[in-house]
Structure formats: C-alpha cells, structure tokens
Amino acid sequence: MDAQFWHQRWQSSRIGFHQQEINELLGRHWHRLGVPEHTEVLVPLCGKSRDMHWLAEQGHNIAGFELSPLAIRDFFGEAGVLAQQQKLVHYLCWQAGGFSLYEGDFFQAESLGRRFDAAYDRAALVALPEPLRPLYARLLARLLNPGAAMLLVTLDYAPVQHESPPFAVNEQEVRRLFGADFEVTLLDRIEEGNSNPRVASGERRFFDELCFLLRRK
Numbered sequence: 319m320d321a322q323f324w325h326q327r328w329q330s331s332r333i334g335f336h337q338q339e340i341n342e343l344l345g346r347h348w349h350r351l352g353v354p355e356h357t358e359v360l361v362p363l364c365g366k367s368r369d370m371h372w373l374a375e376q377g378h379n380i381a382g383f384e385l386s387p388l389a390i391r392d393f394f395g396e397a398g399v400l401a402q403q404q405k406l407v408h409y410l411c412w413q414a415g416g417f418s419l420y421e422g423d424f425f426q427a428e429s430l431g432r433r434f435d436a437a438y439d440r441a442a443l444v445a446l447p448e449p450l451r452p453l454y455a456r457l458l459a460r461l462l463n464p465g466a467a468m469l470l471v472t473l474d475y476a477p478v479q480h481e482s483p484p485f486a487v488n489e490q491e492v493r494r495l496f497g498a499d500f501e502v503t504l505l506d507r508i509e510e511g512n513s514n515p516r517v518a519s520g521e522r523r524f525f526d527e528l529c530f531l532l533r534r535k
C-alpha cells in the first residue's frame with residue numbers, strides 16, 4: 319500500500335473503514351489504561367476518525383498523523399472548525415482546539431522530536447502490509463515514553479487476505495511485533511459471527527475484533 323493507494327481511496331471516497339459511531343472497544347476499555355486528563359494521545363494513521371472527538375471529550379489533546387489532506391480537511395470541516403496550518407519539514411500541521419493533525423507520512427514522526435504518553439490505534443496496524451508492521455511497532459516503541467499506554471484494536475479473520483487492507487493481525491502476531499518493548503494484554507475479543515455478512519455467506523469462517531493494552535516497558 320503506497321501513498322498513492324490511500325490518496326486514491328480518499329479521492330474516490332472509498333473509505334469503508336470510516337465509522338460513523340465511536341469504536342465500541344475504545345468506549346469500553348479506554349478508562350482501563352488510566353491515562354490522566356490533558357495527556358496528549360498519539361493517533362497514527364488517523365483518517366478522519368470520530369474516535370478522536372471522543373478522546374478529546376475525555377479531556378485529551380490529540381496528535382494525529384494522516385497522509386491525506388482530504389481526510390484532515392473533512393475532519394475539521396465536519397466539526398465546523400477552521401484549522402490553522404503550519405508548515406514543518408516533513409508535515410503540514412493542521413491545528414484547532416486540542417487537535418494537531420500532521421499531514422504526511424507517519425514514518426517520519428521522529429523528525430518532530432516529540433515523545434508521547436498515550437496512543438490509540440484502530441485500523442492503523444491492520445492497514446499496513448506485513449513488511450511494514452515491524453517498522454511500525456519499533457517506531458511506536460521509540461515515540462512512547464516508558465510507562466506509556468496504548469489501546470490497539472486489530473482484526474482477526476480467516477481465511478486471511480493478503481492483497482488489500484484490512485489485514486488480519488492476530489494475537490500471536492501482536493505479541494511477536496510488540497512483545498520486546500511492551501507488556502501486551504489482550505483485553506477483549508468481539509466475535510462478529512453471522513452478523514458479519516462474509517461470515518454469514520460462508521466466505522469467511524470467522525471475523526473477530528481484538529483489543530489490546532500495550533504498556534511501554
């Protein structure tokens with residue numbers, strides 16, 4: 319998935335990953351991380367996710383990273399907010415209220431010289447092809463301070479597809495990717511069963527959403 323893939327998805331509004339509702343696992347488990355109010359939450363590959371509004375309502379500031387200017391424009395536009403823009407070396411930073419959305423490649427994030435105490439990933443790790451996932455995990459380890467907490471939501475389904483996201487990232491893979499730098503706890507698993515159309519049709523045997531707490535060692 320190169321940048322062009324994602325730009326085209328946004329240009330043609332093929333954004334089936336975008337949820338109108340707040341992610342159920344976020345609402346159910348965020349408080350278990352014990353992240354103090356006012357802590358800035360890192361949201362990699364953020365799209366225009368409404369989950370960022372929910373996190374802001376819990377008293378957090380948001381540092382989102384997103385390739386697509388359309389996603390960021392829509393995020394602020396749909397909220398009826400005018401964002402200020404600031405050009406940085408690798409990013410255009412859009413800022414309004416407690417939101418700083420960095421337009422550009424998340425893999426350049428260290429160039430900002432910043433560290434975070436909390437992070438949230440829904441549909442970010444599973445959007446990355448397999449060779450990029452270890453790089454993503456190692457980058458997060460460098461961006462998060464010791465003791466920092468991250469809520470990670472992944473998908474596990476079978477049979478797996480390798481061509482296009484969302485990719486299946488099961489518990490074993492999460493432990494392999496993050497186990498060296500994070501304590502990994504599986505908090506929850508939602509089994510969609512026949513409420514998932516592809517399971518109901520027999521195309522997939524199962525389709526689960528997994529939720530992990532990652533604590534930076």
Ligand SMILES: C[S@@+](CC[C@H](N)C(=O)[O-])C[C@H]1O[C@@H](n2cnc3c(N)ncnc32)[C@H](O)[C@@H]1O
Nearest residue numbers: 324335363364365367384385423424440441445
């Ligand atoms: C599957 S979507 C998920 C978006 C969001 N997390 C959500 O829950 O709606 C993945 C997003 O990551 C963005 N993206 C992909 N690769 C990226 C990268 N290297 N840096 C920043 N954003 C990226 C895409 O443009 C897309 O909006």
